[in-house]
Amino acid sequence: MTGTLFIGLYPFQWIALLSALMTLLLLADALAGHYRSGFAFRVQYTPFISGGLLIIAAVAAAVAPNVTWLNKTLRGAGWLAVASGLIGFGFHHYYGIAKKPGGYKWLLHYLMYGAPQLAPLALAIVGALALLAAQGLAGGARVGGLSIRAALLALVSGALAGAILQATILHYRGAFNNPAMYALLTAPLLAVVASAWMVVAPNSLMLFVLTILLWLTFLIGFVGLGMHLRGYERQMGGLYVLPFNLLEGPPACAPALFAGFSAVGLIAVRLL
Amino acid sequence: MKRPTERGGTVKSLRQAMSLIKMGAPMHPIFVHFTIALTSASLAFDALGFFFDKQSLTAAGGWALVGAAVMTLATLSTGLTSATRALVEEGEARSFLRAHMALGLIFYGLLVAIVFWRISLWQSGQSVSWVYLAALAVVALVMTVQGYLGGELVYRYGVEVEQAYRELPDHDAESPTPQLVSSKSVSTSARAKKQGEAA
Numbered sequence: 001m002t003g004t005l006f007i008g009l010y011p012f013q014w015i016a017l018l019s020a021l022m023t024l025l026l027l028a029d030a031l032a033g034h035y036r037s038g039f040a041f042r043v044q045y046t047p048f049i050s051g052g053l054l055i056i057a058a059v060a061a062a063v064a065p066n067v068t069w070l071n072k073t074l075r076g077a078g079w080l081a082v083a084s085g086l087i088g089f090g091f092h093h094y095y096g097i098a099k100k101p102g103g104y105k106w107l108l109h110y111l112m113y114g115a116p117q118l119a120p121l122a123l124a125i126v127g128a129l130a131l132l133a134a135q136g137l138a139g140g141a142r143v144g145g146l147s148i149r150a151a152l153l154a155l156v157s158g159a160l161a162g163a164i165l166q167a168t169i170l171h172y173r174g175a176f177n178n179p180a181m182y183a184l185l186t187a188p189l190l191a192v193v194a195s196a197w198m199v200v201a202p203n204s205l206m207l208f209v210l211t212i213l214l215w216l217t218f219l220i221g222f223v224g225l226g227m228h229l230r231g232y233e234r235q236m237g238g239l240y241v242l243p244f245n246l247l248e249g250p251p252a253c254a255p256a257l258f259a260g261f262s263a264v265g266l267i268a269v270r271l272l
Numbered sequence: 273m274k275r276p277t278e279r280g281g282t283v284k285s286l287r288q289a290m291s292l293i294k295m296g297a298p299m300h301p302i303f304v305h306f307t308i309a310l311t312s313a314s315l316a317f318d319a320l321g322f323f324f325d326k327q328s329l330t331a332a333g334g335w336a337l338v339g340a341a342v343m344t345l346a347t348l349s350t351g352l353t354s355a356t357r358a359l360v361e362e363g364e365a366r367s368f369l370r371a372h373m374a375l376g377l378i379f380y381g382l383l384v385a386i387v388f389w390r391i392s393l394w395q396s397g398q399s400v401s402w403v404y405l406a407a408l409a410v411v412a413l414v415m416t417v418q419g420y421l422g423g424e425l426v427y428r429y430g431v432e433v434e435q436a437y438r439e440l441p442d443h444d445a446e447s448p449t450p451q452l453v454s455s456k457s458v459s460t461s462a463r464a465k466k467q468g469e470a471a
Contacts, residue, residue: 007391215385222381226374229352233370239355259381270392 001065001137002148004271011271012136013062015152015264016074019129020058022260023081025253026122027051033116036247043091047123050084053077058130065137074137078130085124092117112173118166122257125159129264150199152268157195159261160188160217167254174250180227187216188258195265211269217262224255298432300354303347308419310340311383315412318400330400334390337408341387344380351376358431365429372421379418382411 003011027048034044057077061070096115097103111117132155136148143151164184171181191213197206228250232238235245246252283289314336321330355373360366386408393400425431 006395218385219378219381222384223378225381226377229377230370230374233355233366233373238358238360238366238369239352240357240359242356 001139002141002272003136006267006271009062010065010137011267012133013065014267014271015129015136016058016062016065016133018260018264018267019126019133020055020062022129022257023051023054023058023123023126025256025260026119026126027055028253029251030119030123032247032252033119037115041091041095043087046084047088047120050077050080050127051123054081054127054130058133061134061137071134071138074130074134078127078134081127081130082124083127085120085122085127088120088123089117091115092120111169116166116170116251118162121162122159125155125162128155129159146199149268149272150202152264152272153195154199156261156265156268157192157199160195160258161192163254163257163261164188164192170250178227180223183220183223184258187213187220188262191217191262191265198269207269211266214262214265214269218259218266221255221257221259221262224258225253228252228255298350298354298357300347300350300432301426303343303350304419304422306343307340307347308415310336310343311412311415314340315405315408318408319405322400322402322405327399333400334394337383337387337390341383344383348376348380354432360429360431365425365431368421368425368429369431372418372425375414375418375421379411379414382414386411 001010001012006014009017030047030051034047037044039045054077057070057074061067061074064070092115096117097107097110100106100110100114102109132143132148132152135143141148146154167184171184174181176182191210194206194210194213198210229252232242232245232249232252235249237245239245283292314333317329317333317336320326321328321333351373355369358369360369386404389404389407390400393404426433
């Protein structure tokens, strides 16, 4: 395995664990969203099957990185998550916009109040992350013509860009009622640019800037978690009526993805 | 309320004692002290280790910080449990509760970040620096504000305080059986007794 050991684990073991943790958080939000819509379609159970397999496979591969069949299982689970994420994106688009009354004429309305369009792609992204982790655990150094470090940074850049876009739409729906809701347009947005820059033209100055931006994005993830929790408390009854407000309030775990993807970026820049 | 022990009677057997265990006390106030003590101890040990160049103190600071990060998970989860039990009406107290909840997770993010920083310093064989100590002091400051907000919630607004306690058994054998009373009714009855004596 490549990279520097950190607390007894190699970088790709950390990445496998992070992909498991982020999948768990994604599934928590997906459960709230799909439960809110009453699991109207059986296909709404799909992310829990593919995501559940990904969590088990990623943890197992991180614990036993030298076992070949576990690595292959992680690759399989990763591809399954990528496929279900892409299919989910299609379903969210069709049932969330195209099939709704008014369809594309009411695009902004459905982007805000329909099924979150980019949420299923987050599952595809963690699936891709698991694939990179499997490649790294097997000792692979290159993916699709890129070094594995550059591939990770490209993935982090894309993931953060998607998360920012989805969150901006939902914060717009919330009328940016708190100045902290603009936080995702600061360091995370710059981290997207800096990560992409490091893929195209890596240099030491940009590496330093990216490290700072990723740390700030990591902290903004926790700020988001705290503020979303505050968001539940602002609603009638607050956490005392948690199940109801959990369904109606902001997505509980979504901000943690900013922390998770920035942690992946930090592993790429510091340990690889 | 039928058991003699709950009416102020004497506990005579282990069984009676066991039956009194309810684990109804809020756990959050217990765990917050670990977070506060371990984070403060880490700052103190690190500062002393830095100024007096004592490696043993610096090591103690590092382990205390790791302990704080672990224990704060319990603090956060019990805090959430407490929040789900707190039926607080809209107003000042709920504003404090909101700020306390938001700041709790922000503090934990800072704590996790500084733990990773500390571990990377340890792995590269470096000692703590001025910058690290300043950052840890900022984390401790955020924790202080967080603790203050929590203290206000309990001591000013009485969140998760039952505001009722059992009276001590009276010396007079003829006195009625002690009952659970609120602090308000205690002060009222004491005032009535004083007025009676004065008359």
